[in-house]
Amino acid sequence: MTFHPALQPVRFKANFKTRRQMSISPVHPSQRSDHPPLVRVLSRGLTILSAFEPTNDWLTNSEISKKTGVPKPTVSRLTANLLKEGYLEYSPDKAAYRLGVSVLSLGFIAAAHRSFIMHARPLMQKFADEHQVSVVLASPDITSMVCNDVVHGKNMVFALRVHAGSRLRIDRSAMGRALIGSMAEIERKVFFEKLKARDSRTWKALKSEAQEAVRQMSQRGYCIGAGTMEAGVNGVAVVIDTPEGAHTYALGCAALANNLDLERLERVVAPGLLALKFQLEKELSDGSIERD
Amino acid sequence: MVRTRKISVEPKDREQQVDSLRRGLEILRLFNIRHRTLSVAQIAARLNLSRLTTEKLVNTLVAHQFLRPVGDDCFEPYASCLSLGRSVKHSLAIAQVARPRMYEFSRTHDVHVTLSTRDGTHMLVVEHCTPAGKVALGLTTGARFPIAVSASGRAYLWKQPASKRKQLLEQLENASSIGAYGTLADIYAAFEELNRRGWCHITAPVANQTESIATPLPTHSEYVLAAMTVGCFFSKHEQRERIATALVEMAQEIDLVAADAA
Numbered sequence: 001m002t003f004h005p006a007l008q009p010v011r012f013k014a015n016f017k018t019r020r021q022m023s024i025s026p027v028h029p030s031q032r033s034d035h036p037p038l039v040r041v042l043s044r045g046l047t048i049l050s051a052f053e054p055t056n057d058w059l060t061n062s063e064i065s066k067k068t069g070v071p072k073p074t075v076s077r078l079t080a081n082l083l084k085e086g087y088l089e090y091s092p093d094k095a096a097y098r099l100g101v102s103v104l105s106l107g108f109i110a111a112a113h114r115s116f117i118m119h120a121r122p123l124m125q126k127f128a129d130e131h132q133v134s135v136v137l138a139s140p141d142i143t144s145m146v147c148n149d150v151v152h153g154k155n156m157v158f159a160l161r162v163h164a165g166s167r168l169r170i171d172r173s174a175m176g177r178a179l180i181g182s183m184a185e186i187e188r189k190v191f192f193e194k195l196k197a198r199d200s201r202t203w204k205a206l207k208s209e210a211q212e213a214v215r216q217m218s219q220r221g222y223c224i225g226a227g228t229m230e231a232g233v234n235g236v237a238v239v240i241d242t243p244e245g246a247h248t249y250a251l252g253c254a255a256l257a258n259n260l261d262l263e264r265l266e267r268v269v270a271p272g273l274l275a276l277k278f279q280l281e282k283e284l285s286d287g288s289i290e291r292d
Numbered sequence: 293m294v295r296t297r298k299i300s301v302e303p304k305d306r307e308q309q310v311d312s313l314r315r316g317l318e319i320l321r322l323f324n325i326r327h328r329t330l331s332v333a334q335i336a337a338r339l340n341l342s343r344l345t346t347e348k349l350v351n352t353l354v355a356h357q358f359l360r361p362v363g364d365d366c367f368e369p370y371a372s373c374l375s376l377g378r379s380v381k382h383s384l385a386i387a388q389v390a391r392p393r394m395y396e397f398s399r400t401h402d403v404h405v406t407l408s409t410r411d412g413t414h415m416l417v418v419e420h421c422t423p424a425g426k427v428a429l430g431l432t433t434g435a436r437f438p439i440a441v442s443a444s445g446r447a448y449l450w451k452q453p454a455s456k457r458k459q460l461l462e463q464l465e466n467a468s469s470i471g472a473y474g475t476l477a478d479i480y481a482a483f484e485e486l487n488r489r490g491w492c493h494i495t496a497p498v499a500n501q502t503e504s505i506a507t508p509l510p511t512h513s514e515y516v517l518a519a520m521t522v523g524c525f526f527s528k529h530e531q532r533e534r535i536a537t538a539l540v541e542m543a544q545e546i547d548l549v550a551a552d553a554a
Contacts, residue, residue, distance in 0.1 A: 038352040042316035046356040046372070053375050056383035081313060086411060099380040101418060102411045106320040107358065107369030108377030109434030110328045115374060148328075187522075246422075 044070050045078050049087065049099065058096035116242070116249075117148045120280055124251075127276055128153040131269050133253040133260060134160040136168075138175050143199045144168060145175045145250060158256055160233070170195075171206035174225030174237035175250035180210050181217030182239045182247045222270045225254075226262060234260045236270045238277040242284050251277055315339060316349045320358060320373060325435065329366045377434060386512055387419050389550045393542055394421045397519070401535050404520040406431060408444045413467045415444045415516070440464050443494040443506035444516040446482035450492070451508035451516075491536045505536045509547045517543045
């Protein structure tokens with residue numbers, strides 16, 4: 001395999017567990033003839049930052065140069081600039097650099113949430129195959145539930161027309177109702193105030209459903225939606241609490257009503273979805289899933 | 293004699309090169325809990341760059357696994373953002389010392405607890421603990437919020453040496469942070485409170501229906517601890533005093549243990 005010249009010095013020292021977890025590799029730019037060229041100075045800057053992984057030890061300019069293959073004068077210039085921006089810190093005693101706290105602002109928060117999603121995906125797929133349903137992991141965004149990931153049962157003929165990035169109306173999806181039903185009263189009040197200001201139609205629709213959603217979540221731990229999202233589609237949803245807070249995500253599944261009647265939904269699928277929720281929450285709590 | 297052409301990088305070129313590095317990293321800073329994916333067009337618009345320049349920068353970030361394509365011309369932060377963040381977080385002694393204490397504090401007093409530090413004109417969350425059963429507010433590690441308007445930001449400014457504080461206040465004024473979010477008078481009022489009590493208190497600092505108390509760490513002056521309540525206010529004066537006192541004690545303890553660990 002030939003690499004783009006700007007990438008030659010790159011030596012990834014990253015957390016290999018993470019890379020394996022996120023094993024869907026993008027097509028390398030060098031393999032795409034229509035791709036614009038790489039920006040050499042950015043490429044080298046990123047290479048220098050990556051040289052500190054995974055232990056973030058103190059490194060001198062010479063050591064960075066040796067580790068990355070970037071010429072020392074270039075390393076000196078780039079480390080000075082990375083220091084100025086707060087991405088590196090400098091020890092005068094050691095005459096060396098290491099990663100600075102500002103590195104945490106470089107997409108870490110979004111990627112950390114992605115880590116959980118990547119962990120959940122195979123479990124969601126297993127569940128989808130077992131029950132012949134579409135499974136959705138979503139997070140709330142005031143007026144909608146944003147799908148972080150969607151998987152479909154492998155033998156399904158008709159699957160939901162949603163994919164990662166889709167927005168489902170919060171008042172129509174079982175996931176939106178599960179979220180509302182799991183909120184504490186004061187939190188729900190604040191949420192409804194925001195929703196009312198943003199989208200009064202959705203607010204009105206959801207408010208009328210809130211009491212039933214609260215009842216279902218408190219009595220069963222899940223919320224059922226029969227034909228609410230789309231006529232002829234049944235679904236059920238739970239919320240996932242993470243160490244960062246309650247109901248960070250909603251996990252839902254759905255299928256056509258003739259494949260997923262309400263009796264099977266309540267007797268088999270809903271308890272299975274609850275079990276999946278508890279498994280994911282347990283793994284998040286005991287550190288099986290690396291959150292950050 | 294063989295004549296060789298001396299290849300040198302002119303200062304202007306160097307500036308442009310450095311600018312490319314800064315812009316590339318600025319792209320990564322655009323992503324957060326609300327914007328987990330962004331298109332090339334969105335990135336170009338937000339950073340005021342041409343589409344071609346943006347594509348080149350994004351392409352470079354993809355090649356280094358800092359971004360990955362997710363379809364529809366959209367990209368999301370990828371493995372290198374995570375592994376780089378983990379590397380810095382795991383090497384931060386202060387975070388390791390603070391986390392269990394913050395967790396305990398959060399459970400005992402039923403408040404959000406945040407450890408943050410400065411990142412430009414914002415405070416950057418290093419650690420955050422959410423009380424059981426409460427919504428996370430997106431304040432997880434890596435989140436940013438404005439210095440001028442937040443209790444944490446004001447406590448940070450107060451703790452800095454006078455010359456640095458002056459410089460930062462000028463920087464905030466230039467960035468319109470003060471005009472947009474509050475007044476200089478509010479910041480000086482917080483300084484007064486910090487002088488008197490060692491902590492400051494703000495109602496609705498970042499979001500409505502919230503209330504924050506913040507105190508800087510005594511010697512690790514780059515870090516600030518804050519307690520925040522959502523929805524239910526520190527209604528009684530005694531309650532606020534009690535939590536503030538406990539917060540200051542926790543800051544002192546974290547400071548001491550972190551100094552020993554170092």
